[in-house]
Amino acid sequence: xxxxxxxVEKLSREYRMGTDTVLALRELSLAIRRNEYxxxxxxxxxxxxxxxxxxxxxDTPSGGSYWLNGQEVxxxxxxxxxxxxxxxxxxxxxxxxxxxxxxxLHNVELPLVYGxxxxxxxxxxxxxxxxxxxxxxxxxxxxxxxxGGQRQRVAIARALVNEPSLLLADEPTGNLDSxxxxxxxxxxxELHAQGQTIVVVTHEPSIAAHAxxxxxxxxxxxxxxxxxxxxxx
Amino acid sequence: MSIFExxxxxxxxxxxxxxxxxxxxxxxxxxxxxxxxxxxIVQGMNKYMEDQFANRLIGxxxxxxxxxxxxxxxxxxxDMWRSWMRRPRxxxxxxxxxxxxxxxxxVTARFCSDRMVxxxxxxxxxxxxxxGTEPTYFDIKDIEIARGRVFxxxxxxxxxxxxxxxxxxxxxxLPGLEPLGKEIVIRGLPYRVIGVAAKxxxxxxxxxxxxxxxxxxxxxxxxxxPLNVLDELEVxxxxxxxxxxxxxxxxxxxxxxxxxxxxxxxxxxxxNASGALDGWRKISRVLFTALPxxxxxxxxxxGIVIMNIMLMAxxxxxxxxxxxxxxxxxxxxxxxxxxxxxxxxxxxxxxLGIGTGIGLAYGVRALTPLPAAVAPWSILxxxxxxxxxxxxxxxxxxxxxxxxxxxxxxxxx
Numbered sequence: 186x187x188x189x190x191x192x193v194e195k196l197s198r199e200y201r202m203g204t205d206t207v208l209a210l211r212e213l214s215l216a217i218r219r220n221e222y223x224x225x226x227x228x229x230x231x232x233x234x235x236x237x238x239x240x241x242x243x244d245t246p247s248g249g250s251y252w253l254n255g256q257e258v259x260x261x262x263x264x265x266x267x268x269x270x271x272x273x274x275x276x277x278x279x280x281x282x283x284x285x286x287x288x289x290l291h292n293v294e295l296p297l298v299y300g301x302x303x304x305x306x307x308x309x310x311x312x313x314x315x316x317x318x319x320x321x322x323x324x325x326x327x328x329x330x331x332x333g334g335q336r337q338r339v340a341i342a343r344a345l346v347n348e349p350s351l352l353l354a355d356e357p358t359g360n361l362d363s364x365x366x367x368x369x370x371x372x373x374x375e376l377h378a379q380g381q382t383i384v385v386v387t388h389e390p391s392i393a394a395h396a397x398x399x400x401x402x403x404x405x406x407x408x409x410x411x412x413x414x415x416x417x418x
Numbered sequence: 419m420s421i422f423e424x425x426x427x428x429x430x431x432x433x434x435x436x437x438x439x440x441x442x443x444x445x446x447x448x449x450x451x452x453x454x455x456x457x458x459i460v461q462g463m464n465k466y467m468e469d470q471f472a473n474r475l476i477g478x479x480x481x482x483x484x485x486x487x488x489x490x491x492x493x494x495x496x497d498m499w500r501s502w503m504r505r506p507r508x509x510x511x512x513x514x515x516x517x518x519x520x521x522x523x524x525v526t527a528r529f530c531s532d533r534m535v536x537x538x539x540x541x542x543x544x545x546x547x548x549x550g551t552e553p554t555y556f557d558i559k560d561i562e563i564a565r566g567r568v569f570x571x572x573x574x575x576x577x578x579x580x581x582x583x584x585x586x587x588x589x590x591x592l593p594g595l596e597p598l599g600k601e602i603v604i605r606g607l608p609y610r611v612i613g614v615a616a617k618x619x620x621x622x623x624x625x626x627x628x629x630x631x632x633x634x635x636x637x638x639x640x641x642x643x644p645l646n647v648l649d650e651l652e653v654x655x656x657x658x659x660x661x662x663x664x665x666x667x668x669x670x671x672x673x674x675x676x677x678x679x680x681x682x683x684x685x686x687x688x689x690n691a692s693g694a695l696d697g698w699r700k701i702s703r704v705l706f707t708a709l710p711x712x713x714x715x716x717x718x719x720x721g722i723v724i725m726n727i728m729l730m731a732x733x734x735x736x737x738x739x740x741x742x743x744x745x746x747x748x749x750x751x752x753x754x755x756x757x758x759x760x761x762x763x764x765x766x767x768x769x770l771g772i773g774t775g776i777g778l779a780y781g782v783r784a785l786t787p788l789p790a791a792v793a794p795w796s797i798l799x800x801x802x803x804x805x806x807x808x809x810x811x812x813x814x815x816x817x818x819x820x821x822x823x824x825x826x827x828x829x830x831x
Contacts, residue, residue, distance in 0.1 A: 263748070264748040267749075270745065278828070282737070282828065295745050296745045296746055299742075299751060300746065
């Protein structure tokens with residue numbers, strides 16, 4: 186098996202807006218190796234959200250191909266993509282996207298529910314994932330009983346619980362103050378140190394600075410792809 | 419995701435939104451309440467009609483031979499009535515013929531009755547059913563004697579002026595007095611009270627205790643039926659099967675006695691408890707035929723309400739759907755989640771409806787003489803309907819939910 190977690194070749198995505206066709210992504214190619222920590226940046230309208238949706242298998246490209254962990258996923262059906270999302274991808278969103286009425290534990294169990302794990306196994310794995318992000322004592326709390334940083338850590342636990350090949354974070358600190366942001370970025374750094382492949386989409390250079398590599402998009406194309414000299418702690 | 423999981427999720431949603439859930443359930447609730455209550459009340463009425471009405475008025479395993487049916491629960495047309503009035507009356511010789519030849523062991527009682535005025539020391543009791551009959555009558559009608567005794571066959575033979583009276587008549591005519599030995603006057607002739615019947619209660623609010631029974635040949639008989647004629651011959655046998663056999667035999671005997679040709683219809687009537695209920699059965703059948711329609715209407719309305727609530731739920735929870743999809747829920751997972759939620763909602767409504775329906779049935783039982791009993795099958799039907807209505811109502815909203823684009827759904831507020 187290849188060492189590439191993400192291999193994107195000439196990936197395009199067009200949107201039809203009435204009679205106009207908008208090219209959000211123009212034949213973009215990109216490769217991300219296992220255990221890389223990559224930040225994707227770009228001004229709004231640069232196509233970074235589109236790329237994130239494609240990388241996250243939430244959307245299918247208009248052209249080109251995408252191998253995720255060795256599997257060509259650009260032509261899969263909705264249900265097959267759901268399966269890939271469940272197994273291969275852990276999402277961390279800007280707005281956390283936790284189920285408000287469910288406990289932290291239940292939120293973390295959710296991907297396992299769709300993965301078909303038994304109730305006991307789900308509970309054990311969810312507890313372990315929550316402990317991993319330092320929330321073992323908050324398992325029975327609902328999101329509104331948790332601080333922003335704690336919510337995001339629940340979301341990270343949820344993203345990790347299925348041991349995905351890719352952790353995909355979309356502006357993970359966008360709703361957090363700078364202290365909490367640092368705290369979350371430290372969690373990411375730890376995960377990276379443990380071998381997790383991470384892609385962070387952000388427009389904040391200070392967040393991107395935590396990654397080892399920065400990919401900048403402009404007008405749906407790759408603008409630059411640089412290795413960060415000094416990785417922030 | 420397992421069904422159990424989905425049901426638990428749905429129940430949690432219902433509990434967190436109690437009031438909204440309740441309103442959305444009300445259609446199913448009413449439909450099911452209606453189903454349970456109507457079934458149990460109609461069945462209660464059936465039971466009441468059979469146990470109380472037919473069996474008490476006619477008697478268990480008993481049939482009556484008469485000129486025309488004495489109890490009519492159905493509609494009697496003028497034509498029927500006129501043809502009945504043309505029939506010959508039942509005579510002593512008819513009765514004798516049947517009594518002598520019936521091969522099935524039976525207890526018989528000749529019977530005549532009419533409304534009369536009874537007097538005691540100037541006090542009058544009007545509209546009292548005066549019955550002339552034989553002592554076997556008390557067995558046949560299962561009338562217990564509280565005090566005193568029943569008259570003997572010899573007293574019947576001699577036409578003694580003695581009376582067994584109902585408890586209400588005793589209270590009315592002889593308040594606070596010892597009834598036994600008192601002389602009640604019927605058309606100027608005194609009758610000695612020798613027995614008082616135990617209280618029998620009411621039927622449709624009418625007292626069953628306002629009667630007086632005298633020997634068939636007592637002098638007042640001439641006021642209640644003409645000489646040589648009787649109103650009914652009551653025949654009681656041991657079992658329902660024997661009753662049917664005895665009825666057939668009696669019919670044959672009467673036809674022979676009256677020399678009816680095969681083409682001629684019977685010019686007499688044989689009625690048993692179940693025959694007396696023919697008319698009622700028609701009414702109850704109509705109720706049971708109309709019931710599904712009425713229940714269906716409220717369930718359709720209830721289903722539409724639930725569908726609306728589910729559409730709202732899908733709209734409100736678009737983001738949740740997006741999250742679930744992002745985490746790997748397939749279309750069918752989302753579909754199942756909302757269909758099960760809808761079915762659970764509706765089943766909870768059905769369960770509440772079963773509760774109120776049972777409550778209503780017991781209320782009717784407590785407040786009326788109807789022995790309304792909840793039919794187990796109606797509960798099963800109610801649960802099944804609840805599940806089905808919920809599933810049907812949930813399919814469209816759930817399918818809308820399952821087709822949501824996760825990207826758009828995740829962006830929803």
